[in-house]
Amino acid sequence: MKKILIVGAGAVGTSFAYSLIHKGLVEEIVLYDIDEKKAKGEALDLAHGIYFTKPVEVRAGGLEEAKDSDIVVITAGAKQRPGETRLQLLDRNISIYKDLVPEIVKNGFKGIFLIVTNPVDVLTYFAYTFSGFPRNRVIGSGTVLDSSRFAYLLSKHCDVDPRSVNAYVIGEHGDTAVLAWSLTHIGGISISEFCPVCGRKCFDEDVKKAIIKEVRDSAYKIIEYKGATYYAIGLALVNIVEAIVRDENRILPVSTVHPQIFEFKDVPLSLPSIVGRNGVKKVLRVNLTEEEEKELYNSAKLIKEAIDSFSSLSLSSR
Numbered sequence: 001m002k003k004i005l006i007v008g009a010g011a012v013g014t015s016f017a018y019s020l021i022h023k024g025l026v027e028e029i030v031l032y033d034i035d036e037k038k039a040k041g042e043a044l045d046l047a048h049g050i051y052f053t054k055p056v057e058v059r060a061g062g063l064e065e066a067k068d069s070d071i072v073v074i075t076a077g078a079k080q081r082p083g084e085t086r087l088q089l090l091d092r093n094i095s096i097y098k099d100l101v102p103e104i105v106k107n108g109f110k111g112i113f114l115i116v117t118n119p120v121d122v123l124t125y126f127a128y129t130f131s132g133f134p135r136n137r138v139i140g141s142g143t144v145l146d147s148s149r150f151a152y153l154l155s156k157h158c159d160v161d162p163r164s165v166n167a168y169v170i171g172e173h174g175d176t177a178v179l180a181w182s183l184t185h186i187g188g189i190s191i192s193e194f195c196p197v198c199g200r201k202c203f204d205e206d207v208k209k210a211i212i213k214e215v216r217d218s219a220y221k222i223i224e225y226k227g228a229t230y231y232a233i234g235l236a237l238v239n240i241v242e243a244i245v246r247d248e249n250r251i252l253p254v255s256t257v258h259p260q261i262f263e264f265k266d267v268p269l270s271l272p273s274i275v276g277r278n279g280v281k282k283v284l285r286v287n288l289t290e291e292e293e294k295e296l297y298n299s300a301k302l303i304k305e306a307i308d309s310f311s312s313l314s315l316s317s318r
Contacts, residue, residue, distance in 0.1 A: 001026065001070035001071070001244065001245045001277070002026055002027040002028060002070060003026060003027065003028040003029075003030070003065075003068060003069045003070055004020070004026050004028070004029050004030070004069060004070065004071045004072075004073060004241065005030045005032060005061070005063075005065050005066050005069040005071075005072045005073070006029065006030065006031050006032065006073050006075065007032050007033075007063075007072060007073065007074045007075065007076050007100065007104070008032075008033060008074065008075035008076030008077070008116075008117075009031045009032070009033035009035070009038050009039040009042045009043075009060075010033075010075065010076075010079070010230075011079075011228050011230035012075040012116060012228075012229075012230045012233055012234065013031065013033075013042075013073070013075040013076075014031070014042045014046070014230075015230040015231050015233070015234030016073065016075065016116075016233070016234040016237045016238065017029055017031060017042070017046055017058070017234075018046060018234065019234045019235050019237075019238045020237075020238050020241065021046060021049070021050070021053050021054075021056055021058065022053055022054075023054075023238050023242065024053065024054030024055075024056070025238070025241060025242055025245050025246070026056065026070075026241075026245065027055075027056060027057060028056070028057045028058075028059075029046075029056060029057070029058045029059075030058075030059055030060070030061040030065045030069070031043045031046075031058070031059070031060050031061070032060070032061060032062060032063060032065065033060075033076070034076075036060065039060035039061075040060040042060075043058050043059050043060040046058045047059070063103055063104055063107050064107050065107075066104045066107045066108065066109035067107050067108035067109065068108075069109060069111055070111045070112070070245075071111050071112045071113075071114055071241060071244060071245075072104055072109055072111060072112075072113055072114070073114045073116060073237065073241070074097075074100070074101075074113065074114070074115055074116060074117055074127070075116045075117060076096060076100065076117060077089070077092070077093040077096055077097075077117035077118070077123075078092040078093055078096075079228055081223075082220075082223050082224050082227075089118050089119055090119055090122055090123075090306060090310070093117055093118070093119075093123060094122075094123070094126060094310060096117075097117070097123055097126050097127060097130060098126070098130060101113075101126070101127050101130040101131050102130050102131070104131075105130075105131050105132065105133075111137070112137045112138075112139065112244060112278075112279045113127050113131060113133065113137065113138045113139065114139050114140075114141065114237065114240060114241070115127050115138065115139065115140045115141065115255075116140075116141050116233065116237065118173070119173070119174060119306070120140045120141055120142065120173050120255060121140055121142070121172055121173055121174070121255050121268045121269055121270070121303050122268065122303060122306050122307055123140070124138060124139070124140030124142075124255045124256070124257065124268040125257050125266065125267075125268040125303075125307055126307075126310075128257045128268070135256055135257050135258075135259075135280070136256070136278060136279040136280045136281070137278070137279045138256070138257065138279075139240070139254050139255070139256060139275070139279055139280060140173070140254060140255030140256070140268060140270070141173070141233065141236060141237060141240065141254065141255070142173055142252075142253055142254040142255030142269075142270035143168075143169040143170060143171070143172075143173050143177060143253045143255070143270040144236045144239065144240060144252055144253055144254060144270075145173075145232055145233050145236040146169035146173060146177050146215055146253075147167055147168050147169045147253050148162075148232065148236060149169075149214075149215045149218050149232075150167040150168075150169050150179055150184075150211070150215050151165040151166075151167040153211050153214055153215065154167060154184070154186070154191075154211070157200055157207070157211070158186060158194070158198045158200055159198075159200070160186060160187070164186055164187050165184075165185075165186050166183075166184065166185040166186070167179075167180075167183070167184045167185075168180045168183050168184070168253050168272055169215065169253060169270070170253055170269070170270050170271055170272070170286075170296060170299075171269050171270060171295065171296050171299030171300070172269055172270075172299040172302060172303055173255065173270065174216075174302075175216055176295070176298055176299040176302050177215065177216055177299070178292055178295040178296050178299055179208075179211070179212050179215060180286070180288060180292055181203075181208065181289075181292075182287075182288055182289045182292060183272075183286060183288075186198075191203055239252065240252060240254060240275065243275040243276065244275060244276065244277060244279065245277075247276045247277035248275070248276060249274050249275070249276045249281065250274070250275050250276075251272050251273065251274055251275075251284065252272070252273060252275050253270040253271065253272055253273070254270060254273050254275060254280065255268050255269055255270045256268060256273065256280050256283065258271075258283065261296075261300045262297050262300055262301075264300050264301065264304045266307075267300050267303055267304050267307075268303060269296075269299060269300055269303055271283050271284060271285065271286070272284045272286060
């Protein structure tokens with residue numbers, strides 16, 4: 001895999017491109033934006049720094065670049081306003097996808113879609129619907145970033161390196177995100193067993209509630225402070241792309257459209273998934289506590305309701 005087309009040259013798209021350049025994963029990075037001058041300016045700015053990185057061609061281009069791209073990463077769309085939920089973005093972003101995704105396919109794209117625009121789960125569903133692609137080749141960034149936030153907060157609380165924390169957030173990338181404490185390990189030790197060693201009561205209910213709130217509210221806080229989030233999601237996207245390009249079979253909580261979750265059919269949400277060259281190779285249905293199962297059910301129900309509110313669109317292309 002050699003070429004990535006990034007659709008959307010805003011803060012998220014360019015932060016991703018910047019991180020991707022440093023990783024040296026691909027040979028070509030193409031930026032597309034409806035504002036052509038913006039895309040050209042960002043591409044030039046990035047290209048002028050290639051002297052300091054691994055060799056890569058960075059340029060602006062049109063959607064015709066999708067034809068020989070291995071991955072198309074869509075970050076385009078309206079950004080989240082202060083106090084606005086991700087699902088409230090749906091009205092403003094779904095019409096963009098209805099035109100954009102078929103146009104990319106029309107240009108001969110046969111690779112993997114990586115969806116980033118919020119609400120990412122619902123838009124992953126509509127990208128799957130509008131593209132006609134198989135489920136494994138339409139991937140949402142899902143809760144990869146949420147899981148990183150979870151691991152970071154635990155690492156700060158327990159005073160360990162974040163890389164020693166194995167933590168998953170599953171379900172919706174949003175207000176119903178499920179922090180799967182039962183799947184959480186630090187240095188290979190379950191969080192419930194690590195606590196007596198740690199001595200900081202991180203499995204205490206009050207501490208758990210505080211961490212859950214912090215993970216779910218992180219984006220709102222950052223948006224309130226500086227208007228948008230983009231650095232961390234840029235790095236998260238590089239991890240997903242690396243798993244695909246290097247065929248790593250890495251387990252990541254990406255969002256895909258599941259044939260059935262509980263009684264809901266064709267619901268997109270995040271579960272630990274094996275990600276490699278062909279996209280999602282396998283979704284792992286993990287054992288959760290009864291409470292976590294209830295939370296995951298609520299997450300799936302909310303996403304399904306959001307999709308059903310646009311049912312005429314979802315049925316129009318597939």
